Structure formats: C-alpha cells, structure tokens
Amino acid sequence: MSAESHADLLMATPFWIPEADLGVRCLACSRECRISEGQTGFCRTRVNKEGRLQRPYEGFLSALADDPIEKKPLYHFFPGSRVLSIGGWGCNFTCPWCQNHPISQNLPRQREQRSTSPKELVNQALEEGFQCLAFTYNEPTVAIEFVLQTFCLAKSEGLRTVLVTNGSMGARGARALAPYLDAVNVDLKGFNAEKLRQVVQGDLGAVLASIETFRSEEIWTEVTTLVVPGFNDDAQELRQTADWLAGIGRSTVWHLTAFHPDYHYQKFGPTPVSTLEQAREHGREAGLHFVYLGNVPGESSNTACPKCGFTLVERDEGRVRITENFHGLCPACQNRAAGRWA
Numbered sequence: 001m002s003a004e005s006h007a008d009l010l011m012a013t014p015f016w017i018p019e020a021d022l023g024v025r026c027l028a029c030s031r032e033c034r035i036s037e038g039q040t041g042f043c044r045t046r047v048n049k050e051g052r053l054q055r056p057y058e059g060f061l062s063a064l065a066d067d068p069i070e071k072k073p074l075y076h077f078f079p080g081s082r083v084l085s086i087g088g089w090g091c092n093f094t095c096p097w098c099q100n101h102p103i104s105q106n107l108p109r110q111r112e113q114r115s116t117s118p119k120e121l122v123n124q125a126l127e128e129g130f131q132c133l134a135f136t137y138n139e140p141t142v143a144i145e146f147v148l149q150t151f152c153l154a155k156s157e158g159l160r161t162v163l164v165t166n167g168s169m170g171a172r173g174a175r176a177l178a179p180y181l182d183a184v185n186v187d188l189k190g191f192n193a194e195k196l197r198q199v200v201q202g203d204l205g206a207v208l209a210s211i212e213t214f215r216s217e218e219i220w221t222e223v224t225t226l227v228v229p230g231f232n233d234d235a236q237e238l239r240q241t242a243d244w245l246a247g248i249g250r251s252t253v254w255h256l257t258a259f260h261p262d263y264h265y266q267k268f269g270p271t272p273v274s275t276l277e278q279a280r281e282h283g284r285e286a287g288l289h290f291v292y293l294g295n296v297p298g299e300s301s302n303t304a305c306p307k308c309g310f311t312l313v314e315r316d317e318g319r320v321r322i323t324e325n326f327h328g329l330c331p332a333c334q335n336r337a338a339g340r341w342a
C-alpha cells in the first residue's frame with residue numbers, strides 16, 4: 001500500500017461511534033463527548049451532522065513557523081535542529097492562564113482562511129529543508145485524524161515527527177499515534193486530580209496514561225510542568241509529580257517553566273525563581289537525572305552526563321552547542337545519555 005493510501009485510511013479511521021437517536025460519541029480524547037444532532041463537542045471543533053461526526057475546521061492553520069526544537073521544549077531530541085511547527089485551532093482544556101488563548105479558545109473564521117492538506121504541509125517541510133515537523137501551539141488531539149495522516153506522510157518522506165500535547169488522548173490515542181510519532185512533549189499541568197478537573201477540566205488519569213503509553217511505545221518523551229502560583233506550586237504536589245516521573249524512569253526529562261500572568265489568571269505574579277529551584281530540588285531528590293528550568297532569564301539549561309557531570313550540550317539564550325564527539329555516549333565516561341542524538 002502506498003503511503004498516501006495508508007494516510008487516507010488513517011484519515012478515515014473513525015475516532016467516533018454512532019449512538020442512539022442520531023447521536024455520536026467522539027473518541028478523540030478522554031472526554032468522550034456524547035454529541036447530539038447539530039451540536040458540537042466540548043472543544044467545539046467536532047460537530048454532529050446527521051448522525052456523523054464532522055470536522056469542519058480541519059486543515060485550517062493558526063500558525064506555521066520555523067522553530068528551534070528547544071522551543072517545544074525538547075532538549076534531548078536532536079538538539080539545535082529546526083522544526084516546522086504547525087498550529088491549528090481549539091482545545092479540550094480550559095486553562096485560565098493559557099498563553100495561546102486566541103487560538104486555543106477560538107475557532108477560525110472559515111471565509112478568511114484556506115484549508116491546508118497534510119500533503120501540502122509535508123511538501124512545504126521538504127521544500128524548505130526541514131527534517132522535522134511538529135503539531136504544537138493548540139491541542140493537536142482535537143484534530144487527531146489530520147495529525148495521523150500528516151505524520152504518516154511525513155514518515156514516508158523520512159521526516160521526524162513531534163507532538164506537543166496536554167496528554168488528553170489517553171492510552172488509546174497515544175497507541176494510535178505511536179507508529180507515526182518520534183517525540184512528544186506532554187504538559188503535565190498538576191498532580192491533584194480534583195483541581196485539574198475543576199480548573200482546567202482535564203483528566204489526570206488520561207494524561208498519566210498517555211505519558212506511560214508513549215514511553216512504553218519507545219516514543220522519546222519529555223514532560224513539562226508550568227508552575228502556576230496558587231494552582232500547582234504546592235511543595236507536596238510538586239514532590240508527588242517528581243516521584244511519579246522518577247517512577248516511570250529516572251531518565252524522564254522534566255521541564256519546570258515559569259508562569260507569567262495571562263488571559264483570565266491575573267491574581268498572582270510570575271512564578272518566583274525560588275519556587276522553581278525548590279521544585280528542581282524535589283526532582284533531584286526523587287532521582288530524576290534531567291530537570292530543566294524554563295522562562296527564567298540567565299538560567300543555565302545545559303545537559304550534563306548524569307554519571308560524571310561532563311557537559312554534553314550547552315544552551316545559552318537560544319544558542320545550542322553540542323560537545324564534540326557527543327553522539328549519545330558521554331565522551332568522558334562513555335555513559336549513554338538518554339535521548340535521540342545526531
């Protein structure tokens with residue numbers, strides 16, 4: 001079967017099932033919305049029309065950009081490389097601090113936009129010399145069929161594929177994506193299931209299941225926690241997160257990033273650096289080998305060999321320098337560093 005036929009089949013894979021009285025149940029994310037005729041699901045991007053789930057905003061892009069892979073963030077996946085970053089519309093969470101709320105909480109005005117196809121995106125990546133393509137900026141799970149088709153075509157052309165997600169696809173979606181996916185960054189927004197449900201309308205169990213599934217499918221997986229004052233900056237919660245991550249593998253990369261007031265969440269100032277440093281300490285105490293701070297001016301985010309401390313990758317204000325002769329084995333002690341290296 002050609003890559004295009006394979007991709008078409010994926011596009012046709014129904015992430016929904018029919019229900020009684022012309023209703024449908026969407027299976028794209030763990031929310032599993034039951035959608036009545038003429039209504040949309042929680043994310044508003046998926047519609048029931050005459051008993052079939054339709055995706056009227058598919059292929060409408062909110063952004064298409066040339067990014068460093070470090071911006072995803074992925075620090076252990078071909079550092080210093082560039083990625084064609086694709087953004088769509090909509091989200092299935094409701095984070096009140098969302099820095100991308102103009103695209104995550106809104107839909108495109110179709111008349112003003114042209115829809116793009118997976119083939120066009122892959123061709124653009126190839127023509128512009130990218131080796132990697134990423135779905136990022138909004139939540140890609142709400143367009144999982146389009147993501148799958150694009151990734152399938154991208155893999156057939158030798159491109160690497162990356163997903164930046166809130167993990168809401170759970171184990172089922174993660175398994176569906178895994179054959180076409182090289183690396184993922186999952187946003188683990190907190191470790192208190194009740195708060196997560198109330199504040200961002202997320203399902204902690206599904207997020208954790210997606211992380212475990214990506215890892216067990218050998219997809220390179222990094223995890224990000226935006227440390228939000230008043231929401232998830234409690235020491236005990238951060239310690240629990242660190243312990244869980246260390247439990248699935250001490251080589252799990254954990255990014256702790258600073259919050260800045262945005263959107264509906266203005267009652268607190270930016271995350272104090274001391275809170276992030278304390279969280280990093282929890283990570284180290286839990287046994288994690290790689291914990292990085294993000295959005296902190298002047299903060300070093302070098303990668304050091306966990307065995308001997310030798311610097312493997314230096315990152316400094318957007319510049320990335322990979323130590324000579326480092327291709328995965330520490331040049332000083334020959335220890336293998338977890339990640340995908342050139």
Ligand code: SF4
Binds near residue numbers: 026028030031043046
């Ligand atoms: S992708 Fe959207 S419609 Fe489907 S289950 Fe999730 S929130 Fe509901």
